[in-house]
Amino acid sequence: MNFMTAMRFIDTNVLLHSISMQPAEAAKAEVAREILLNRDLMSSRTPPAARPSASAE
Numbered sequence: 001m002n003f004m005t006a007m008r009f010i011d012t013n014v015l016l017h018s019i020s021m022q023p024a025e026a027a028k029a030e031v032a033r034e035i036l037l038n039r040d041l042m043s044s045r046t047p048p049a050a051r052p053s054a055s056a057e
Contacts, residue, residue: 007042010035015043 017025018032035041 005040008038008040010041010043012043 014032014035017028018036020026020029020032022029
């Protein structure tokens with residue numbers, strides 16, 4: 001029998017908040033770190049075609 005485990009999607013902002021060293025964002029950073037302790041998480045990647053190109057400047 002195969003069972004599918006439900007995954008929770010996290011936005012990349014959670015990753016960015018988790019590494020924030022700004023005192024004004026301490027509460028967000030703590031919440032983000034708590035979220036990242038979970039093992040049922042997934043995030044998306046921006047496809048290369050959707051990324052801004054350095055040569056487009």
